[in-house]
Amino acid sequence: MSSLDxxxxxxxxxxxxxIVVFPQSTTKIHVGRPxxxxxxxEAMERDQYxxxxxxxxxxVEEPTPSDVYEVGTLCRIKExxxxxxxxxxxxxxxxxxxxxxxxxxxxxxxxxxxxxxYEQAGFEQENRAWARQIRELLGKYAKLRGTTANDLVDAxxxxxxxxxxxxxxxxxxxxxxxxxxxxxxxxxxxxxxRLAIVLSGELEVVDLEQKIKDRVREQIDKNQRExxxxxxxxxxxxxxxxxxxxxxxxxxxxxxxxxxxxxIEDRLRxxxxxxxxxxxxxxxxxxxxxxxDWVLALPWTERTTDRLDLALAQNVLDEDHDSLEHVxxxxxxFLAVRKLVAERGVTRHMPTILCFVGPPGVGKTSLGxxxxxxxxxxxxxxxxxxxxxxxxxxxxxxxxIGAFPGRIVHAIKQAGTLNPVILLDEIDKMSADFRxxxxxxxxxxxxxEQNHAFVDHYLDLPYDLSDVLFITTGNYLGNIPRPLRxxxxxxxxxxxxxxxxxxxxxxxxxxxxxxxxxxxAGFIDLxxxxxxxxxxxxxxxxxxxxxxxQVGSVCxxxxxxxxxxxxxxxxxxxxxxxxxxxxxGPPRFGTDHDLRENQIGVAIGLCVSEVAGGDILPxxxxxxxGHGQMTITGRAGDVMQESARAAQSYARSRAAALKxxxxxxxxxxxxxHLPEGATPKDGPSAGVTMVxxxxxxxxxxxxxxxxAMTGEIxxxxxxxxxxxxKEKVLAAHRLGIRTVIxxxxxxxxxxxxxxxxxxxxxxxxxxxxxxVIAAALVFDTPPPLPQTDAAAAQPAPVDEVIQxxxxxxxxxxxxxxITDEPQ
Numbered sequence: 001m002s003s004l005d006x007x008x009x010x011x012x013x014x015x016x017x018x019i020v021v022f023p024q025s026t027t028k029i030h031v032g033r034p035x036x037x038x039x040x041x042e043a044m045e046r047d048q049y050x051x052x053x054x055x056x057x058x059x060v061e062e063p064t065p066s067d068v069y070e071v072g073t074l075c076r077i078k079e080x081x082x083x084x085x086x087x088x089x090x091x092x093x094x095x096x097x098x099x100x101x102x103x104x105x106x107x108x109x110x111x112x113x114x115x116x117x118y119e120q121a122g123f124e125q126e127n128r129a130w131a132r133q134i135r136e137l138l139g140k141y142a143k144l145r146g147t148t149a150n151d152l153v154d155a156x157x158x159x160x161x162x163x164x165x166x167x168x169x170x171x172x173x174x175x176x177x178x179x180x181x182x183x184x185x186x187x188x189x190x191x192x193x194r195l196a197i198v199l200s201g202e203l204e205v206v207d208l209e210q211k212i213k214d215r216v217r218e219q220i221d222k223n224q225r226e227x228x229x230x231x232x233x234x235x236x237x238x239x240x241x242x243x244x245x246x247x248x249x250x251x252x253x254x255x256x257x258x259x260x261x262x263x264i265e266d267r268l269r270x271x272x273x274x275x276x277x278x279x280x281x282x283x284x285x286x287x288x289x290x291x292x293d294w295v296l297a298l299p300w301t302e303r304t305t306d307r308l309d310l311a312l313a314q315n316v317l318d319e320d321h322d323s324l325e326h327v328x329x330x331x332x333x334f335l336a337v338r339k340l341v342a343e344r345g346v347t348r349h350m351p352t353i354l355c356f357v358g359p360p361g362v363g364k365t366s367l368g369x370x371x372x373x374x375x376x377x378x379x380x381x382x383x384x385x386x387x388x389x390x391x392x393x394x395x396x397x398x399x400x401i402g403a404f405p406g407r408i409v410h411a412i413k414q415a416g417t418l419n420p421v422i423l424l425d426e427i428d429k430m431s432a433d434f435r436x437x438x439x440x441x442x443x444x445x446x447x448x449e450q451n452h453a454f455v456d457h458y459l460d461l462p463y464d465l466s467d468v469l470f471i472t473t474g475n476y477l478g479n480i481p482r483p484l485r486x487x488x489x490x491x492x493x494x495x496x497x498x499x500x501x502x503x504x505x506x507x508x509x510x511x512x513x514x515x516x517x518x519x520x521a522g523f524i525d526l527x528x529x530x531x532x533x534x535x536x537x538x539x540x541x542x543x544x545x546x547x548x549x550q551v552g553s554v555c556x557x558x559x560x561x562x563x564x565x566x567x568x569x570x571x572x573x574x575x576x577x578x579x580x581x582x583x584x585g586p587p588r589f590g591t592d593h594d595l596r597e598n599q600i601g602v603a604i605g606l607c608v609s610e611v612a613g614g615d616i617l618p619x620x621x622x623x624x625x626g627h628g629q630m631t632i633t634g635r636a637g638d639v640m641q642e643s644a645r646a647a648q649s650y651a652r653s654r655a656a657a658l659k660x661x662x663x664x665x666x667x668x669x670x671x672x673h674l675p676e677g678a679t680p681k682d683g684p685s686a687g688v689t690m691v692x693x694x695x696x697x698x699x700x701x702x703x704x705x706x707x708a709m710t711g712e713i714x715x716x717x718x719x720x721x722x723x724x725x726k727e728k729v730l731a732a733h734r735l736g737i738r739t740v741i742x743x744x745x746x747x748x749x750x751x752x753x754x755x756x757x758x759x760x761x762x763x764x765x766x767x768x769x770x771x772v773i774a775a776a777l778v779f780d781t782p783p784p785l786p787q788t789d790a791a792a793a794q795p796a797p798v799d800e801v802i803q804x805x806x807x808x809x810x811x812x813x814x815x816x817x818i819t820d821e822p823q
């Protein structure tokens with residue numbers, strides 16, 4: 001008797017979408033289509049049996065019996081539950097495989113006639129072998145799946161035969177078509193063979209999934225660990241104020257908002273990416289963070305608009321500085337060129353770099369500040385005194401610990417604009433050592449052909465310095481290397497006259513010092529006569545720095561009086577000569593430098609120093625019996641010692657004309673001394689002074705105390721040009737000397753001397769040393785001038801020495817000229 005015996009011959013049809021029900025298994029489904037609901041209700045009213053078959057096309061909305069597979073499963077409804085929306089949840093128990101033999105299209109559902117499919121079984125040993133193989137694969141699968149496959153293993157172990165085992169394991173097949181094929185397969189062993197293939201594939205998939213899960217778990221664990229550590233690190237950073245992720249985001253925003261050039265922005269983004277991958281506590285992270293801060297702090301697009309108003313610039317220069325007219329004129333010329341270049345859009349203009357050279361206190365730095373104020377530019381001063389490392393200019397490479405940019409980049413950052421005025425102060429004080437030559441590095445900074453792409457070693461980025469207005473200052477032009485000097489226009493500032501110092505003190509120094517000492521404007525009455533006393537007897541300089549200090553001392557004494565007599569004194573405090581000596585003490589300098597009378601062997605020379613500007617240089621010569629040795633003391637340099645030897649040779653060559661013992665070089669020792677022996681001295685312009693002092697000592701004739709001299713000599717007595725004539729004449733005038741002997745070749749330099757000073761001076765222009773001897777020494781009968789014609793080749797007898805006519809000195813257009821006309 002078949003398994004259908006006792007059942008009704010017709011069963012309601014339940015069409016399933018992507019679901020295949022196997023015999024001896026329970027499946028829970030949701031039913032919502034009207035015909036499917038009617039099939040469930042019809043089965044429940046009759047005997048709870050129905051036929052479940054899968055749709056060939058799951059997308060069919062209103063299926064018919066022809067839309068389902070011919071092979072299905074006879075099922076019994078174990079339970080049903082109606083939910084909201086009319087959906088019924090039913091639990092179907094599969095009984096056996098059936099083949100649909102006929103259909104009946106009735107309402108409210110379809111009915112089908114079926115016949116049972118008989119399964120084919122293999123031999124007993126073959127069945128056991130396949131069952132063992134399937135269970136072994138299932139064990140491996142369960143081991144990989146874990147506890148989720150335990151119920152499936154129990155069901156497989158409880159299977160009654162291989163057919164039941166195959167139906168139990170059919171749940172491992174996910175593809176509906178493959179499940180339908182298993183349902184239609186009547187051979188039990190072939191079903192197990194298909195399941196073995198499916199299980200093997202599942203094992204590979206599960207193994208791969210497990211590996212993926214393991215890697216994911218490891219990554220998750222690592223990420224969780226890193227997250228935990230980062231949170232701890234973040235808290236530590238917050239406590240220490242170090243770099244956090246928020247700081248990196250802030251840097252990223254700054255880079256995006258700064259509007260940097262494309263190549264600079266790309267470089268910073270790469271550096272920021274490096275910083276983001278570094279531990280915040282690493283030393284390299286600190287270096288990168290500092291680098292980013294530096295680059296972002298520099299101006300890349302910010303600039304100020306130049307104010308090129310010549311009238312305003314003239315007013316600014318006049319307000320800030322008295323005299324220095326030639327310097328002001330050159331500055332106004334410079335600004336005029338700038339104005340025309342800006343108006344006409346000239347692109348090939350090479351800006352001039354000004355270099356102010358002069359002694360301290362003459363206003364070099366303040367001139368640079370005035371130029372910046374006139375042009376409405378930012379002003380930055382960079383001191384180069386004592387710089388001996390090239391890295392101070394170009395910066396240190398970031399490979400070194402404690403690296404930082406050079407002084408130029410520091411100045412640009414301080415200014416905050418691309419076009420500031422940068423004053424390179426004391427450029428003559430740079431030196432070189434084993435760390436490099438900073439003067440060579442400065443060539444790139446000051447060269448207009450190169451500084452448009454200046455590369456600082458720390459930044460390692462090209463930076464445009466072509467819009468920067470560089471101004472340099474120095475005290476001594478000789479200390480500036482020639483290649484560097486060639487890139488600058490030299491403007492010499494010699495110093496101030498006595499009258500100019502008085503005016504500067506009255507208009508600038510006194511109001512400034514009174515304000516800084518808390519005194520009311522006008523409280524101190526410092527008349528010009530008192531200022532003159534300070535200039536003459538308490539200072540000795542080309543500039544006004546010491547003068548300002550002395551005025552400050554007067555203000556301090558005045559402040560003490562103002563505090564002691566608060567409320568009692570309402571009138572001004574007049575500084576008389578007596579008050580001046582009370583405040584400043586006795587005079588420190590005399591106008592004649594203790595040279596009040598004519599002396600033998602003492603001549604007054606003139607020199608220029610980088611500190612005091614023009615000054616006098618007395619030369620003392622002493623003679624004594626000996627063997628012709630010559631000693632030079634007073635820290636004379638090599639050039640000055642050579643001048644002393646040349647002086648000795650000249651004296652020997654002119655011994656007869658000058659009435660000097662011809663054998664003095666064998667019987668007389670000569671000692672030449674330069675006072676203030678602690679101060680190094682050098683230069684060729686002392687040659688004239690040494691010859692004069694030496695001839696005076698050898699002839700026992702005094703040298704005029706009211707004459708100062710300067711000039712370089714040759715062995716034949718020719719007088720050569722010297723430098724710094726203006727400073728030397730100002731020094732002589734400052735010390736009360738009104739006659740100056742100077743080389744005739746320097747006559748054109750007299751136009752640089754202030755007119756009021758030149759009118760006070762008697763300038764003696766000479767071409768030969770004999771003219772100097774005649775003008776400087778006190779002679780009863782002056783020595784003859786050198787003979788130049790062939791007839792005078794033989795020396796004249798001593799008693800027939802020709803006496804030249806005295807020279808007459810006259811002023812023509814403010815230039816002193818010597819004529820041969822008698823006075």
